[in-house]
Amino acid sequence: MLECRSCGAGAPVDEHFCPQCSRILALGRHGDYFAFLGLPRRLTIDAQDLEKRFRDLSRQFHPDYYYNATPAERLASLERSSYLNDAHRALKNPASRVEHLLAIEGLPPAKSEDGAAKVPPSLLEEVFALNEELDEIRELRESGTDPARLRARLESARRPIDEKREEHERQLRELSARWDSQEQSPAAEKRMTLDALRERLLERNYINNLLATIEREVANLSAGSGQPAAGSK
């Protein structure tokens, strides 16, 4: 329950305005972006619907409209607007949407726990091959090999990683759809889906780091050859 700072009445936690005096309510310790936006806890979201909810709630909360209000209402407007903006940002992007779902379902964050040090078992083969290739390219670069040739090698080293990522995106979509269909399922089954989602997210973060490493190598090549990065394209 929330307590209205304007009239003292109680209000359900997902209400934005006091049912009694209709003033804007203080945010309290809200934690569920889905509920805040009036959405079910599902991973498939209609982007246009999300945008419309965001605009409509912005129109209700924004500090622009509370200039002549009481300090309590102004603070509430600031809190609710900020929270709405956070919620919108998190739910707009499919990956951060999954992250938020995992958080509110009580799973540990899918960020790197022990840093990105631990290679996910499903990626061992690719990571091993890539690191070997990168070492070789670095050596060749230092011994003055033609950057154009090395760039081509980097491109082909990138391909299997790109494929992995696409596969992951597909798996994430499938798992998301499974989660959405499991509303009535037993908790244990739902938990399995969540665990799988978390596993995919961890791998995804790892893949993104690998791709960033390749990008840096490409940038090094360009810098080394005295060409601007854009010149290669």
Added chain:
Amino acid sequence: MGKVVGIDLGTTNSLVAYVDNGVPVVIRDDGGDALVPSIASVGEDGTIFVGREAQRRLLTAPTRTVYSVKRFMGRGIEDVRGEANLLPFRISGETGGVVRIGVADREFTPPEISAFVLRELKRRAEEHFRKRGEFDFEVDRAVITVPAYFNDAQRTATRDAGRLAGLEVLRIINEPTAASLAYGLDTGNRGTIAVYDLGGGTFDISILKVEDGVFQVLATNGDTHLGGDDIDRLLVEQVIAEILSRGLNQPSRPALQRSAGSDRESDPPSQHWPVGSQRDPTLAKAEGSAPQPSPEAIQEIRKAVIQAKWDLSDVEETEIRVEPSPGVPAGYRKRITRADFERLIRPLIDRTLDPCRQALSDAGLEARDIDEAVLVGGSTRIPLVRRVVQELFAREPHSELNPDEVVALGAAVQADILLSGRREMLLLDVTPLSLGIETMGGVVSKIILRNSTIPASGREMFTSGVDNQTGVDIHVLQGERELAADCRSLAHLHLKGIPPMPAGLPRIEVGFQIDANGILSVAARELRTGIEQAIEVKPSYGLTDEEVERMLIESFEHAEADFEARLLIDSRNEAESVIHATDKVLRQPDFATIAAEQLEPGERERIDAALAALKASMGDTDRAVIQEKTHALNHATQHLAEVTMNRSVREALAGRNVKDV
């Protein structure tokens, strides 16, 4: 409650606007001029001149006249040292502190100089409302615009300037967004808009999505040190380099004596600008070897190159024409074509492209997704700039609204929204830079990412490192780089009063809140005890609240003197117009006839005496004296005025029937 206005506080010019019956209008002076040059000058007697008057003093009192101060707002001396060598006024300051501007024996911070400009705008608006016969004409609140890419310190400095000028700053809004509000007024439709804003000193690009009257910024980027000023500086440096290399700064060269005359044949032949082979044209390199031209000469050169720059927006070729000054006795002239000019400024204009691409990519869009491109800022009058924008977005950019005025209009619209609470339109802006804190090893941990819609908030947990530690220091930064050393230091926070506990036990949650102005505030709480922590904030490049308070008190002390100075100027202006009117009548060709036919004996002598007395009093600093003499002249000429008035009416009616009138 007084009036509310929207203010565009620009690098070169500032404007004030308000919403009149639902329509935003800029406030002009009697001559129809909306622009107030953002220039302040300190007179020999301490009088502060602002705007056009200060602009005139650029040439006569360059070391006492401060311009482009927006470039120094919220910045440190180490940021601006590179451009200091061409500034005729002194700038100083401690490393890692606020820039100080020295004029004669006084020292000002940038917000204080900006406050002079704001006060002039406030005065202009009040004058406007008073003349309209409004009972409550005082202007006490304003929406002020800033470049979208301004960081927290620059925004805070702008808000401080407003406070110092006696204005409650209702809101700081971003210039490109303000412009889109002004444009959005008559469209009311939906789409994706790119606002390209190249002003006197700053560049912004903002990508917006407009739907249901909500103007939502998707991404913004820019450069707070790129604008018309830089173009001027390139030209000035080039002219100076040539003046030095041709020895024009030495008084005794016969060839130049000739070209000082107005005969065109003796002008030096037109040469092309050595742009291709040009070295980095910073004069700092030439410093040791060649003497710098005098401040007067630099201002003459600036004036001449700015005129040439303006000309080249309309014509293909013009002449840079520097008037003679003590530093360059013979003056300087040079033909310049638009092609020369474009070659010279191309690298500067190209610097706007990367921010545009970055903003597009942050918005998740391609150039072809942009429905409309809008041009804002005086520098977008340059044809090359228009071409570059057109190429980038593959469409003809909009420039229907005056690029100088559109931002102030938008600020007025926003002021009206805040005041009226009308909800048809809503502006949702973003924070241009990521906010973070310094962690172990000087690495920045980001708390609020750039292009987050504001207001935005973030939280971070802290704990103690040793037993019974009662304070924690936090370094807050803004920027995209990984290392704290590469980001912009905003402030050092010191959390106090943590309850004594074993190391690692306190759980201090620090909440960072960026408000709708894009300005940060911080709150902290120890979660185990629920105790709200006191936070000491030491801004890196800003004024503390105490400093602003002190300046406010000082400005009240000065306010009376400033007010007196203003009244004196008004009295002089009035006297001048009476003198002018009298002179005009006395010089009329048929005055002798009028005098002989209609004036009383001795009347002419009384007029002459009163006129001479008023002219003699013009230099007086006591406005009562000037007013008295003005009154006397008015009185002495009253009969003459009636006579000439009747006469001109008769003449106008001569030969016409009464029926026609």
